[in-house]
Amino acid sequence: MNLPKNPSYRGRIAPSPTGYLHLGHARTFWTAQERAQAAGGSLVLRNEDLDRARCKPEFVTAMFEDLRWFGFQWQEGPDLGGAFAPYNQSQRYPVYRRALEKLEQTGLIYPCRCSRKDLQAAARAPHAEDDEEPIYPGTCRRLPRSEIVNRKFCWRFRVPDGETISFTDENLGPQQFTAGKDFGDFVIWRTDDVPAYQLACVVDDAAMQITEVVRGADLLVSTARQLLLYRALGLPAPRFYHCPLMTDDSGVRLAKRHEALSLRRLRERGQSPGDLRRAAISQRAP
Ligand SMILES: [Zn+2]
Secondary structure, three states, X not given: OOOOOOOOOEEEEOOOOOOOOEHHXXXXXXXXXXXXXXXXXXXXXXXXXXXXXXXOHHHHHHXXXXXXXXXXXXXXXXXXXXXXXXXXXXXXXXXXXXXXXXXXXXXXXXXEOOOHHHHHHOOOXXXXXXXXXXXXXXXXXXXXXXXXXXXXXXXXXXXXXXXXXXXXXXXXXXXXXXXOOOEOOEEEEOOOOOEOHHHHHHHHHHHOOOXXXXXXXXXXXXXXXXXXXXXXXXXXXXXXXXXXXXXXXXXXXXXXXXXXXXXXXXXXXXOOHHHHHHHHHHOOOO
């Protein structure tokens, strides 16, 4: 991988301990590590453990073991510390809370009390391919504050309908997504009082001074959402490098349910990290 030397390059890998890491994660993380090393910069490990119900201590232990076994080396992380600690998202709640308050002051977010059922019942507008979130119909955009007292609600970001969000992906080239058409108002703070992925990710990448985010192409549309959050929070956005997603033999995306391809199982079956790295790299789309 040829990258100009840039010691101020800061990359990150951000696994979520909701299951065992599989080869698809490892491949994306490996690209992140290669890019950080090629630039002569540093790599941060961030533990995305905000989902209290799904993140389990045994998966955290396994995550460290599996990453080390595969050959990952990070310079900052929950185990090593660093200038931007803590690196466990579960310990960063006050940072997210401040961002929420700031967004509330901008008037760009609003409480939404729609239930899962309400959202399912709402007409599904067509939205960007490869994005799993249906477009929010805007039901609560003008909800009076009195309506939310004593009711569960989440916070949603109001997207600028019709605005095209453009960025140049370092791997996939120019991208553009139109707010209100490719994606709608999105949750930034969950009903269970936990920051949503979009907010936590932006706040942390900015706070940890990440200069390039390497991740799977399933998050391309989320990059447009996150660019809006960077703007709303007055934070500089990093560059983005999206990796094609790894699929199994039948073309199905690797997910944590593909237990057979977890690093654990592959290791138990006698695969060596070197073989797996070569397999992962060879499946890289051009
Ligand atoms: Zn709503």
